[in-house]
Structures are given as structure tokens and as C-alpha cells.
Amino acid sequence: MIIHANRHRIPAGVSLLSLALVTVLEPAVLYAQGGPPMLTDDPGTPGNGNWEINLAYIEERNKLDQISSFPHIDVNYGLGESIQLKFETGWVFANLADGGSRSGLDDSLVGLKWRFLDQSKTGLNMSVYPQLTAENSTGSAARGIAPPGPNLLLPVEVSRDFGKLQVVGEVGYEVMRSAENEWVLGILGALAVSERLELLSEVHITGPKLFSESDVILNFGFRQELTPHLKLLASAGTGVNNGPNRTSFIAYLGIQVLFGEEKH
DSSP: OOOOSSSOOOOOOOOHHHHHHHHHSOOOOOOOOSSTTSSSOOSOOOOTTEEEEEEEEEEEEOSSOEEEEEEEEEEEEESSSSEEEEEEEEEEEEEOTTSOEEEEEOOEEEEEEEEEEOHHHHSOEEEEOOEEEEOOTTSTTTTTSSOOSOEEEEEEEEEEEETTEEEEEEEEEEEOSSSOOEEEEEEEEEEEOSSSEEEEEEEEEEESBTTBSOEEEEEEEEEEEEETTEEEEEEEEEEOSOSTTSOOEEEEEEEEEEEESSOO
């Protein structure tokens, strides 16, 4: 099992709370987006020559297993204004149903996001974001703490701003080496309540069939700017389906480091 910063492994609309808040708060600078600490990603990219590095503790549980990743490292680089390169991995700690406690290096994920529509020109942001997960040569997959690879995720992201509120949608299909292939669906609302704070909520669904036999997660989070180059990221969520392999709890706590050629 691999824990991704933008999509944990073990949810369909924008939250009513976000919609209510957007009607009563004074205008704020909108920098809301998907991605860490949430599961749903968005079409945004760091910008040409810019780096976005997320360092985090991630945890997820079901009724059988508890998996955490620390440090979890997610490195993103902007190549031009519309392309993002990504590398992600972490050190996994697993308490498994067989009674074993194990740790080791997670699989590595590489991805390339291309935003081919921009809201400033078309009224909508849209991107494709293929991501390949591969085993490292550390035996973690053989010990049951990382999934056998390679696995390929093929998602499409779309977003649009409505004043201080950004609505994000993501749908994709993941081809798995040793498990049943999965659909991925996420819908997220990101609300900029001030120039430094944004509130986030999402519904995220994964499964071989989107609306049956699926794992549905309701997740809430925030991003708080600490300095122009540092943000505090946090989220917590719960699964809404029963079953031993369904998610019962997820959490993310991390720091986002921003630097590069252009101002974020």
C-alpha cells in the first residue's frame, strides 16, 4: 500500500459550509487550490522555474491496518507556465492485520501535469496528469507495506473560480499490476477566507465501480501561510462506507516550501 500526498490509498458536490461562507465573507485574494493536504488534485502548476516541496506526516487506517508515512516527500517543479514535474515517496510504518509491524521505503511516484486550458482564456482550467508508481529495490512490496508496481494513474482535472471559492473536479482511471483496476473521482471546494488562510473540503471516491464497491471519503482541511515561502498544511477525514478494507480515518500534517524564479 502506498500513501500519496495527493491521493491516499487503504470522496459529490461542494460542501454546503463552503457555499455559505462565500456569501458572507469580504473579498479576499484567491489562491485556493487542490492538492496537498487533500486527495483531489487540481489543474494548477507552480509556475516557470518554481519549486513546491511538501514535507508531511500522513496516516490512514481501516479496520485491519494502520499505515503512516514520515517523512513523506512530494517535490514539484514548474516547467514553463503550464507543465508540472512531480516526484513523491516516503518512509512507511505499517501495523498490519497479521500482527506485524514493519517499516521501509515506499514506492516512488513520478508524474507530469499539463494544463491545456486556462480560465483567463477559456473560462475553465483543465489538465491531464499521468502518474507512474514503481517499486524501489528495498523489498517493501514483498513485505506488504507497498503495492507491487508498476501502477499507472491517468486522471483529468478541471477547476473554475467563483469569487473566493474555487471548485475542483478530478476523474481518472488507475491500472494496477496486482489488484483490480480502479476509478478515481474527487470533488473539492477551496475557499480563501483571507490572504493567508484557505479552507478545504472534498468528497473522494475510489473503486472498481465508482458508485458501488467503492471507498468514499469525506475530508476537511486548511492551508495557512506562515511566511511568503512557507505554508502549514493539515487535513483529516473519514470513510462513510462499512467494511474491513474501507477507509476509517485519514490525516495529513505538513509544511509546504515554495521558492524559485517567480513570486508565488
